[in-house]
Amino acid sequence: MFEFDILATQGRARAGVFHTPHGDLTTPVFAPVGTQATVKLLTPAQLDELGASLVLSNTYHLYLRPGDDLVKEMGGLHEFMQWHHPMLTDSGGYQVFSLAGTRKIDDDGVTFKSHIDGSTHRFTPEKSIAIQENLGADIIMAFDECSNPNDHAYSRLAMERTHRWAERSLRAHSRADQALFGIIQGGIVPDLRSTSTKFISSLPFPGIAIGGLSVGETKGEMHAMLDLVIQSLPSAKPRYLMGVGTPEDLIDGISRGIDIFDCVLPTRLARHNAAFSSEGRLNLMNASFTHDTRPIDGSCDCYTCQTFTRAYLRHLIVAKELLAGTLLSIHNLHALIHLVKDIRTSILDGTFENKIPSWMEEWRGNAERGAKLPQTD
Amino acid sequence: MFEFDILATQGRARAGVFHTPHGDLTTPVFAPVGTQATVKLLTPAQLDELGASLVLSNTYHLYLRPGDDLVKEMGGLHEFMQWHHPMLTDSGGYQVFSLAGTRKIDDDGVTFKSHIDGSTHRFTPEKSIAIQENLGADIIMAFDECSNPNDHAYSRLAMERTHRWAERSLRAHSRADQALFGIIQGGIVPDLRSTSTKFISSLPFPGIAIGGLSVGETKGEMHAMLDLVIQSLPSAKPRYLMGVGTPEDLIDGISRGIDIFDCVLPTRLARHNAAFSSEGRLNLMNASFTHDTRPIDGSCDCYTCQTFTRAYLRHLIVAKELLAGTLLSIHNLHALIHLVKDIRTSILDGTFENKIPSWMEEWRGNAERGAKLPQTD
DSSP states (O other): OOOEEEEEEETTEEEEEEEETTEEEEESEEEOBOTTSSOTTOOHHHHHHTTOOOEEEOHHHHHHTTOHHHHHHTTOHHHHHTOOSOEEEOOSHHHHHTSTTSEEEOSSOEEEEOTTTOOEEEEOHHHHHHHHHHHTOSEEEOOOOOOOTTOHHHHHHHHHHHHHHHHHHHHHOOOTTSEEEEEEOOTTOHHHHHHHHHHHHHSOOSEEEEOSOSSSSOHHHHHHHHHHHHHHSOTTSOEEETTOOOHHHHHHHHHHTOOEEEOSHHHHHHHTTEEOOTTSOEETTSGGGTTOOSOSOTTOOSHHHHHOOHHHHHHHHHTTOTHHHHHHHHHHHHHHHHHHHHHHHHHHTTOHHHHHHHHHHHHTTOSOOSSOOOSOO | OOOEEEEEEETTEEEEEEEETTEEEEESEEEOBOTTSSOTTOOHHHHHHTTOOOEEEOHHHHHHTTOHHHHHHTTOHHHHHTOOSOEEEOOSHHHHHTSTTSEEEOSSOEEEEOTTTOOEEEEOHHHHHHHHHHHTOSEEEOOOOOOOTTOHHHHHHHHHHHHHHHHHHHHHOOOTTSEEEEEEOOTTOHHHHHHHHHHHHHSOOSEEEEOSOSSSSOHHHHHHHHHHHHHHSOTTSOEEETTOOOHHHHHHHHHTTOOEEEOSHHHHHHHTTEEOOTTSOEETTSGGGTTOOSOSOTTOOSHHHHHOOHHHHHHHHHTTOTHHHHHHHHHHHHHHHHHHHHHHHHHHTTOHHHHHHHHHHHHTTOSOOSSOOOSOO
16 A cells, blocks of 8 residues: 555656555546535545546535534545545645634644634644544645745744654644645755755655655756655655645746656636636636637646637626536546546657657746635635 | 437426427426526536436526627537537526616616616517527527516516517527527416417417526416416427426426427526435535545435535535536536436336325425526526
8 A cells, every 4th residue: 555656757857657545546636626526516426527536625614514523423524525535634834834824823723713613623733634634535644834935034934844744744743544744844044945955855654745846946946846856765765845836837847757646736726717728727717719610728628618609708707607617627627637647648659758848838928927716624 | 300209208297309409409408597608617528428318508697698699600509518418598687677777777778787887788588588699508498578477567567578489589689590489478477377378379480488486486476377377378398497496396397288398497506506316405504424434315316415525515605616506516416317317217117106205205395495596607
């Protein structure tokens, strides 16, 4: 269980298989986010049909509602939401720390107020692991602290805390059918990133995540940190770049050696009328689509593109019909998941590096604009 | 085209086939409502899977948005919304007359203000038919006036207007690939209902609808009017009871000789957390379902009941996840559509009348409560 087989490499890119209790996860892989035990507006049948394998859900949200005890009583997250492929839960840390003004961090953990009813709660590494063991995902995450990348002094403190919490998370972890991944922090300070990479790599985690990126730093800073981290990572463990990203980020991240990604972008954009396409990101509410009989993307074989015109999708949006969110979510998730699957195939057949420029060209203009989206779906 | 074959009868109940350009419609049939060229929250693939055949869409809404000209340009309603089975459009009359205070009726037609932007529009029988010809449904409706059933004097005026408008609708109708149905009015006044039934039956409509019921009268009044109308209707034409109804209404209506039904109830209830079941109507937000591992209805073979627990559905509702509306719509539509299909089978094998008491018992407690729901989905 939790063995990671690397089947092929090209440059730093890898095509692998991660063995989980809910089936073999082929990598690289893009995971849709299902914050509240559902990928918004999609049934598991639709998720399956569009090619999803790994699905992420959020510990903070499930702890508050419906409660991890209830999820455990219902047979765990897979059974509760009826997703029978691999799942991953985050530690809750990122979302708790995002509750600026209502949370208080100390060396033992963090006290925070629920965004739902204002009630007071406390997470520690032990509590986060206990919740994640109740939820029962295949991959669970160590409790960490993600710092503002531009506050270098605080980044050191947060990294040191993250290291102590990583050890505590390991000690607290008891379920052999869950793989606990460690998380590297260190902001955008090269020394800290190196230190964190070496420390987290030295612990007996079956997989390693890179946290604290795509949280406000520049693309150049993210790439420099990725290169620095990956050169020190053990090759034999799966590598997870948290909260990333755009189509270009996926191509770029895979070329640097990342195996697992998740991001709210495709489903969140969908609910805001935006679709990935080889023409760049489209806002389907735009009046220019009123009479447009083409699909979102003529080269896409998702249900939405195989079935509906842009004119119909625009009508749904203008008429405030929520089916628009369903249909755009199907398209956007299919686009990223199949981009990553196509990249995997190209790594296996040795053509990936040659194809990078044309993929980058095809997906140009789909990058996220402005600030990072919140870490929910 | 538009021949109606009655394959079997039992008492007044009939099992038939109505031949349309988009396939044979087996009757009796329950039609989901897709007001704005979509059954809310459901893809056509999901509608198909749950067993839908005929889908109703609303002329008033489509005329305003996206406009019937656009729908025509996109190849008509079937092509626009990608529903390749039979479709029906209403005349727009019911919804325009519901715009109390902003519409003005005269003998030629009705002037009204859009609920979207307040702009002024006018429907006449000729305009309604022209719009419905642009939309291109298989079954279209004559322009009629539905009166308050408790205003008997006005019911006479509205009936007389409906008759003149029926003749004008027939003259305006030009597409041979659309069946224009006439509509009987007359409120709950026996004389008026008899007069209207005879008049509408005398015109060359390939099908006949009963309007102005289920709009505020008692069940007893509705049943009396149904019995009165049906005894004077030609048996060879399909009979459509507009805007009905609950599971009990369907059993009852079929037993009285109705072939076609439509109602917003199953999808509208779904979006308000309510599900049909053999235990009576369930409100899935109820805290009693928090730990309930049963499906909505253990005897139901819809996707929702075959897949999810009540506890999960309640979680989705409490967490404000719109997937709840999708999953409850699937169940509620499946329930009514398959109830009607099961009744059809029982008419064909001669067991319907024996089964009525047990069906009535099974579906007791699912009737709509309080006022009639608006005539949209």
